[in-house]
């Protein structure tokens with residue numbers, strides 16, 4: 203049974219990865235319904251939070267039904283990170299997660315995200331200060347290292363644990379790899395097998411089938427799987443993995459009705475939460491997967507992703523329902 207601080211997260215939990223413009227309340231709700239055990243918000247800038255930037259504070263919204271939920275923040279300035287801990291606490295999350303893994307230039311150039319992998323002492327001291335500043339469990343999400351020649355994840359994980367980090371999620375790539383190549387889970391297993399480690403070690407990167415999730419559990423012996431891209435437009439991935447663990451068999455894919463229900467609810471929740479314009483825009487990336495496999499679908503998908511008006515998108519869903527209600531997904 204894995205525990206993050208005092209929170210029991212079950213045996214080999216499945217965690218929804220923090221994903222910018224993806225892991226928002228509507229999508230988290232859908233993933234939770236389908237079996238995600240822990241969900242994380244997308245990363246939130248500590249500098250944005252302390253300036254009360256509307257975009258950052260809106261990302262703090264969480265809902266009872268999604269617990270346990272972690273709010274992820276990033277930054278490299280101690281004072282800003284501590285102040286944002288206080289702001290984040292007001293939203294009542296169960297966990298505060300620190301992003302030490304984001305590879306994008308605008309983040310790493312400020313020494314935040316994966317940028318901090320170049321300064322492990324700072325990474326550790328920031329974590330320690332945050333742990334001391336809150337009663338909530340603090341977790342860390344990071345990568346294997348800055349680049350192939352500077353992988354120190356074994357030492358990093360131990361030191362983070364020693365200053366009170368309550369769980370670590372490791373993406374099996376370096377910053378230099380960005381998203382290229384395959385995630386390497388062997389170094390993550392080394393962290394887990396270190397006899398000094400006692401906090402949960404969650405694996406991340408390329409879990410895209412139930413078999414891969416099982417491999418992460420049984421071959422690599424990790425404490426849980428953090429799932430990102432495989433869930434985009436496919437929140438059913440969580441229930442499929444769970445079913446496979448329980449029975450060794452694959453669930454049939456979700457039906458057209460389930461997909462349409464999810465797409466409609468997703469869009470409506472997104473509009474309710476962030477308004478028509480952003481709601482329509484940011485739900486677009488999910489449609490390819492919601493309706494993946496339907497032949498000659500381009501015309502319908504184009505309608506869903508080109509109009510700024512939700513009425514047109516809902517109409518496109520209705521058309522899909524009329525045209526393809528009998529379609530059997532493979």
Ligand SMILES: Cc1cc2nc3c(=O)[nH]c(=O)nc-3n(C[C@H](O)[C@H](O)[C@H](O)COP(=O)(O)O)c2cc1C
Nearest residue numbers: 219220221222244245301373407408409429430431
């Ligand atoms: C669209 C997108 C946005 C992401 N945003 C974040 C983020 O805000 N915070 C973070 O720690 N990682 C972020 N990531 C990285 C994912 O959390 C995860 O580490 C990565 O996608 C590898 O896992 P996967 O192969 O299961 O997708 C993002 C990834 C994607 C694809």
